Amino acid sequence: MKRLGVLLLVLGALACGTASAAGHVTLTVYAASSLTDVLPKVGSVERYSFGGSNTLAAQITQGAPADIFASANLTLPEQLYAKGLVRRPYVLTHNALVLIVPRADPARIHSITDLRKPDVKIVIAGPTVPVGAYTLQVLKTMRMTDVLDNVVSREADVRDVLAKVALGEADAGFVYATDARTVPKKVTVLRLPVWARPNVAYGIAVVTASKHRDEATAYLRMLLGKRAQTTFRSYGFLPRRTAG
């Protein structure tokens, strides 16, 4: 009985601790994994859940406690907006899709057409992951969907694709230019022809169910502001083209 009392005391103390910590608001940001490096440099007190934007959107639909949703496309925030799950989305930043190969380039890939060579191991993201959808779009535009036969894995987010190419286990993969920059010694970047490049736009919105809507809105505004946007560019993101 005494022990139980101690346990209750401890639990009570823990509960109080949590309550007092909530004095200043810590926003929970659900963000595309390609934002993993830049977002913590822009903000300071946020908690992050990085992952495939599609997974994050599904989690928000299931009631995940997010205050902000930052997606690697505009479609997902717009879909959530249509369902009333997030407030009006804004364009956060832009990115470019690139083809990467390991530094050692075991399959000798010098251009995107080399992906057609037999036994090339290509890793791409799943079709519902934004980067996977952009990849399919590029291959369709270039009439190269036959290279999908060389795909050996469909990963859950862009960083999984990056990791498998950087490790040298895959021969090639499609990621964002900003992801490739994080492992410059491990991968070589092959640019895509200008006419085939997809428009990679990031959408950001405040989650409707957020308990800290005002703070979340302020955070969103801060991200769209000059200083944050400069940081985004220093990480290789492209300037916002569409005004809010």
Next chain:
Amino acid sequence: MRRVAFFALVLAATLTTLGFLVLPVVAIFTHVSPVTLARQLSNPVVDDALVVSAKTTALAQALVLLLGTPTAYLLATRRFRGRSLLVTAVELPLVLPPAVAGIGLLVAFGRMGLLHTSIPFTQTAVTLAVAFVSGPLYVRAAIAAFEAVDPTFVDAARTLGAGPARTFFRVAVPLAGGGLAAGEALAFARGLGEFGATIMFAGSLQHVTQTLPLAIYAAFDVDFDVTLAIGGVLVLLSAAVLIALKLATSWTLSLQTSGFRFAPSTSN
């Protein structure tokens, strides 16, 4: 009065525990009707995942049984220096986070790894990942099962002229049978649910490396019905394994009861 309060607390804790453990399983079946479940079984994604899981699980468990049984027998019956170190090494994958297992397999068998193989992203990779995480469960149980075999039976067999191989197959394995089956049931269930090591080592590609757990993950944001249906299938399979495990355990007990005069039961 105190006694009543204590009992009430214990009862409340028990009910909470039961509710907590049962609720998610019940929730899966309240969300997916048997009709939806049956319809999703003909969904190509679910179908392919079932086939991949069945193939890789069968192969992995064959490997586990074929290699794990002699290993366990040796470790259980011989005493030598460094034995406990070996046993610990065999058990390590049990406590290793699956993601660590995945990265370990990748740097061991990967193209850039120690052995320079082209196994990653193939069904062989799935099989190896499953064997790696589930095998130790079996070996551990098998060591205990072989250790529990009364050595007088083994000695008797040897004095009566049976060779070591015959003793192993006709005496040790049948006597340890229940324990071996129980260990294998656990390994089977663990292997069926393997996720972390597989997704890192083998990737995820429908029809090739996408097992049932990987398919659940991939379908999560696409079609919640598919996720639930695969979940339902896995619950049923796991329940079947658990029942098999119970049967295997009761088999051990009955075996031990029959030999009770010689080998006092240590389990239960």
